[in-house]
Amino acid sequence: MDSILNSVKQVVGQDESYSDFDVDILMAINSAFATLHQIGIGPDDGFAIEDDSAVWADFLGPDATAMTINSAKNYVCLKVKMVFDPPQTSYHLTSMEKQIQELEWRLNVVREGKLHPIVVVVV
Secondary structure: OOEHHHHHHHHOOOOOOOOOOHHHHHHHHHHHHHHHHHOOOOOOOOOOOOOOOOEHHHHHOOOOOHHHHHHHHHHHHHHHHHHHOOOOOHHHHHHHHHHHHHHHHHHHHHHHHHHOOOOOOOO
C-alpha cells in the first residue's frame, strides 16, 4: 500500500507509527493538494486526506503516468517539508523553492498537454 500520509511522514523524518504530528502533516498535505488543484492537477472536485488510508492512486487515478505520479509525490513532499521542517540555510531554502517552482511548471505543462493535445498532420 502506498499511503500518502505514511510516505510523506517518511520524507519528513517521522516514523509512520508516531502520530503526534499527524494533524500538522495532514494540513500541509491538504494545502499542497489545494495548490495542485488550482493548477489543474488531481480530481475536478479537489482532494483531501484525513488519515493514512488514502493512497497516491486515489489522488491521480489509475490511468496517471508514472512521471505525473512521481512529480506530484515529490511536490507534495517538498511542500510539506517546507512547512513542517524548513531548511536551516538560505541556500537549501532557495534550492527547495526552485524545485517546487519547477515541479509546478512541469505539472502545469502536463495538464496543458491533456487539455490541448498536439495534433500532427501528415501531408
